[in-house]
Amino acid sequence: MNKTNLQSNILLLITAAIWGFAFVFQRTGMDHVGPFTFNAARFALGTLSLIPVWWWFSSRAKEKSSSKVFYYGLVAGVFLFTGSTFQQVGIQYTTAGKAGFITGLYIVIVPIFALFMGQYTRKETWIGSTLALIGLYLLSVTDDLTIEYGDTLILIGALFWAGHVLVIAKYSPHVSAISLSVVQFAVCALLSFITALFTETIEVPNILLAGEAILFTGILSVGIAYTLQVIAQQNAHPAHAAIILSLEALFAAIGGWLLLNEVLSLKAQIGCTLMLLGMVVSQIKLFKIPSTIGEKPTIG
Template structure:
């Protein structure tokens, strides 16, 4: 039903809205903690939210959650490491290249996509470039963040399948557990030093509870209803929401280039819904 598709779009937009505030928080946290420490703490917090849903004895559910969790770990790790070397705006631009990588991947797998998706992907990348790209020279962080785009393209593709097949609460909880454990291994390899004096308590609580637990669950709910290529285009609204937060909270204003970029992204999200396939007719698992 069309109502299901609209509800899925609402879930994805809410997740993207909250994600719009995370680049600056992670960048700030890196002043005190390493990438492994940030990801370990935020995903332990997120995992605790879903602890009651981790006692499911379903091997297929666990394999699905583990697969998604590994891809999610790679995406968050490469983005966090990249932010050590590049700016938040440049990271946002490179990350959104998944909106092009995903249709290319689906095309290689034999799936035909209509012209609205390809047009929307091109407009979205151009819009994010105008809105976020700072024109600074290439740096090692760019290469790390390119890994984020590729990992997230794979994640969005696989999540569409698993979110329709399994209950989203335990599926999300297993992902949080997987990312927390892998982040623990990475953190120990970094040989971290904990500085309690400047520990970013608020930032990590927000990253764990809102940007991880809530947003990844909302993404799973949304992708039960919205095909992966359309979902990828919607996620490019992230820098638009980030700019809106900066305007409301910090008084920062977009120049003409930024306004044009934001307009292109909004147009891309609308175009991506043209001739969209019908939403999935039935849910094979409970809503949550």
């Protein structure tokens, strides 16, 4: 591994840590404001924090200018809004650690969705998905064989996070990545604010009380972490990047333990281990022969 790749991997590890610890602040923020108010504030702040980054990149590189960025950003923003809504509402009824691991399932969901789009899925993905599914059972399914309410919402959110990844993969090659992000974050903030107007009571004092959580998830999680990811993935190996970013779930569990005194049962710990293993296995190459023969591209 050369110095450039090492630096990229370190930046990705920092990104995963920020995103993982963000689950803690997403949970504590709910002590003062509703989920839609919280998302509106943090994505608005994230949008503002990315504008200087967008200006910096556009002034130093040949920008891919396209009027389609607004349409693409709108579509991506709707997926982002839906995924973040289920996640933010669900995290009120579960732990930060569990939310992190369940959300991380989008890593194995993406290639399964891609299968229905005409792209074959590798054997490693099916093995990883099986391990993750067993882990999810141990983590979230209760003794009476029902999945807990908060975990269900987080899982539904993971489906939309997977859809969001596919949308970004489809649209980002055609427009500036930074511009697309600014638009999608703004769309998510606007949709969250409109929903909050009709479902919640927006009070400035309560927003200020949730200020620490909003600042962390808005500036660090959205602005800084996204920028680090963009810089790092210019030189990082895609599979290595996916594996490192999957550690977000582990950092979420560590954050919940350190800051919220969340303790997982032995059964849940085994479930988390299997889920993390499944995320990693789905991203590495174990077999030389693909699962489906053909000329179609592979995702996962």
